[in-house]
Amino acid sequence: MNTTFIKPLFLIAALYDGILGLAFLITPAGIFAMYGVEPPYHMAFIQFPAFLLIIFAAMFYRIAMDPVGNRELILYGCALKTSYCLLVLVYWLTTGISSMWIPWAWADLVFLVLFALSWHKLGQEAVA
Numbered sequence: 001m002n003t004t005f006i007k008p009l010f011l012i013a014a015l016y017d018g019i020l021g022l023a024f025l026i027t028p029a030g031i032f033a034m035y036g037v038e039p040p041y042h043m044a045f046i047q048f049p050a051f052l053l054i055i056f057a058a059m060f061y062r063i064a065m066d067p068v069g070n071r072e073l074i075l076y077g078c079a080l081k082t083s084y085c086l087l088v089l090v091y092w093l094t095t096g097i098s099s100m101w102i103p104w105a106w107a108d109l110v111f112l113v114l115f116a117l118s119w120h121k122l123g124q125e126a127v128a
Helices: 003-026 028-035 044-065 073-093 099-127
Strands: none
Touching: 003 028, 003 044, 003 099, 028 044, 028 099, 044 073, 073 099
16 A cells, blocks of 8 residues: 555545534434434434544544554544444344445445555554
């Protein structure tokens, strides 16, 4: 992996999580309605994770601005993506989950792999 790809990767991640977070913060009921899914009884259960996505978007932006200096933050991004992918996969394979969550899990799996490769590549460069 070329390190020139790392900055754009984390800018894209910042936009992706930021836009997704804002969408679920501003119009959660509309998103659920679009997928024909019954929303939870209180929107705070959706809006709190939406705020977390916005916070992670800010972190991904910081990583994009200085990947070497913020290399360790990449591990938190990996943890976020692993958590989401794992939850969706476990529920998908066991009790079932609405299909609205699955495309985001695939996208997060791609981000997870690219984040891990970025973290590894930046570590190699630090040693060299």
